Amino acid sequence: MNIQTHTFIDAGRWSGRAFFGGWDRTEAGTINVTDPANGTVLASVGLGGPADIARAAGEARAAQKAWAKMLGAERARILNRAADLLEANGAELALWIMKESGSIHQKAMIEIEHGALFIRHAATLATAPSGMFLPGMDDRENYARRVPHGVVGVISPFNFPLVLSVRSIAAALAVGNAVVHKPDPRTPISGGIIIARIFEEAGLPAGILQIVPGGADAGEALCSDPNVAMISFTGSARGGAKVGEIAGRNLKRVQLELGGKxxxxxxxxxxxxxxxxxxxxxxxxxxxxxxxxxxxxxxxxxxxxxxxxxxxxxxxxxxxxxxxxxxxxxxxxxxxxxxxxxxxxxxxxxxxxxxxxxxxxxxxxxxxxxxxxxxxxxxxxxxxxxxxxxxxxxxxxxxxxxxxxxxxxxxxxxxxxxxxxxxxxxxxxxxxxxxxxxxNDQTVNGGPYAPFGGRGKSGNGTRVGGPADIEEFTQWQWVSVKKTATPYPF
Known part of the structure; x- marks a missing residue:
């Protein structure tokens, strides 16, 4: 397997840019990324505004249908390849997590390990059974199947930027959605650039994953964009309430994973x-x-x-x-x-x-x-x-x-x-x-196989991970089939 191990995150590719169908400049300009430990400027990335989100959402919607029609086994292959790349380049990528989010090395490596596990779990969803036959009242055939929403918007925080981004991104992709992701502008490399790079090298078709770092205006644009069908948000209770309000007003499905006491x-x-x-x-x-x-x-x-x-x-x-x-x-x-x-x-x-x-x-x-x-x-x-x-x-x-x-x-x-x-x-x-x-354990636990989420101010009862991923990132479609069309009395 030919995987680069020393220059995988080479800034020359993405400096001052965001990830659309490829690396490109944003209309909103750029933002410097700094090390919270010492204030050192680490890099410059493209900063997304409402116009950039609109572009990303439109491109994602245009690309999504072909991705959904791809064989699940092929989607799984791309996801597993992305996990391979994350693991193979983990030593290099962990340094970015440390510098950007203030993480100690052990915590950064947990993000690499768990990030790969979330992607591999998501790959299994691509080939999971997705429907059932239903009883009927006549001679027609009835069945229900899970179908992707279309475009899923993902908004992630700074604290575990890789894991809390990729857990939603990978699951949404696996079941046939395209994704527009807005990482926290304080951690756009760990929460965005790394993810774009592993999927780019893994062979994800252009346009399926759009990653645009941005602030509150970009988040609001994502929650109201007509090309986006669902929002997956991880962050504060205050931010989640705002996301839920805007997404609800625009009749979008919304998954909220918020804070806790x-x-x-x-x-x-x-x-x-x-x-x-x-x-x-x-x-x-x-x-x-x-x-x-x-x-x-x-x-x-x-x-x-x-x-x-x-x-x-x-x-x-x-x-x-x-x-x-x-x-x-x-x-x-x-x-x-x-x-x-x-x-x-x-x-x-x-x-x-x-x-x-x-x-x-x-x-x-x-x-x-x-x-x-x-x-x-x-x-x-x-x-x-x-x-x-x-x-x-x-x-x-x-x-x-x-x-x-x-x-x-x-x-x-x-x-x-x-x-x-x-x-x-x-x-x-x-x-x-x-x-x-x-x-007989403390409260900090997480992983790809368990449904993760809370209630009250900790979330809206939705979950991400494990068996919840198919529930959250797809919806039911009822299909009935008659052998021939029959006339009605009108």
Whole structure:
């Protein structure tokens, strides 16, 4: 297999451009991509505006019919080839993820690994059974089949830019849709250029995948474009509400995967060392900038001190800095505005009686692992998604109180329950109003084979991944067939 391994992402091909039928300039101009750790300009990419989105959507719609008619086995072959390219060039591509999104190397490699898995899973959908015979009331033949929507618009965030883009793109392509993708303008390389390159080299026909980085105006244009039939959005609850409003007004199908205030419930019989390890991973991984991050650490008061002491010790020993050094556990926060938002939540908690046990003050973009105890309802740290490395500890006296505290949230994405008694943990978990439940694990979990999504402010009940992909990215068509046409009494 002839796969380039050192210059795969050569900027000479795409600098200042977006991916339409090929690499081309955008009408809205260009935007510089910077490293959040040090402000270094990494590259320049084409910036899409409404006119560029209109162009991309029109080209995608013109190309989609031929793609849908292609044999599923051929679509699968192209997808698997793209996964091969992602894996073969992973060492090079992971460096872009690190530089652009502030990821440590291990997290960047998780994106490469999971990204390839999502594409390979999608390839299986291309040849999956897609219909069924139906009973009828006369001698005609009735059947229902799943058909593609047409053009799917994908909007993805900065935090896991590769995975959270490719999971929707690959599934939509596999079942016969064309895709117009708008990656976050802060991570257009990891969330866009890399994906364009692997599918370009894999032999995807021109026009089927359009990738146009852009801001809110491009997103609104995508949600209202008449050539786009569905929107798949991953991002904040505020952004999702806006997307849902515009897409709904234009009668488009919409899949929303939004934020979370995810509770990890640590029951009184849990091992404090293991529990603290889970809480640290869930709260601090990728600086807490994950929708499934452990937003509340609910601990039975019988072991609260033991778990808290261990969690504080872990926080104190997690170095923060530039991921390119390969000597840190936490990288930079994505923007100065986000640092300010994190600090406001921490300061509010302390002002209202919470105790700051570790961290709590940034050094520029670098925010240390932070532990707050005594967090209570009414504090921003209890109510709001932090999107920063802050473990918010809440104590409880009974399993029923833990359930009530966890279910107070307007969000409903993920929850974890840790206990030596699986039956007890399951009983608690069954009462939690979330889209994802993890017994004896923290809240940050994901993969291609499970239906991923939430409820309430975490989403509109839709899912992406596993068996949900066919449900989301196709629709039913009823077909009835008579051997000959028959006259009617009119």
């Amino acid at each position: 995810n509770a990890l419930i640590i029951l009184g019989d849990a091992d404090p060392d293991v529990a603290a390890s889970n809480a640290a991973w869930g709260a601090f991984l990728h600086q807490g900038q994950i929708c499934m991050a452990t937003g509340l650490v609910l601990i039975d008061e019988k072991i609260e001190q033991a778990v808290t002491d261990r969690l504080v010790a872990k926080a104190a020993h997690l170095p923060v800095g530039d991921p390119s050094s390969n000597q840190v556990a936490l990288g930079p926060i994505i923007s100065d505005a986000q640092v300010t938002a994190i600090q406001a939540i921490v300061d509010d908690a302390v002002a209202k009686g919470a105790r700051l046990l570790a961290g709590g003050r940034s050094d520029g973009r670098f925010y240390p692992a932070t532990v707050l105890s005594g967090v209570k309802p009414g504090m921003l740290a209890f109510e709001e998604e932090v999107f920063g490395p802050v473990a918010c500890i809440v104590s409880f006296r009974s399993d029923e109180e833990a359930i009530a505290l966890a279910n107070r949230s307007d969000y409903g994405l993920a929850a974890g329950v840790i206990s030596a008694d699986i039956g007890r943990a399951m009983a608690v978990g069954e009462e939690l109003e979330v889209g994802q439940l993890h017994i």
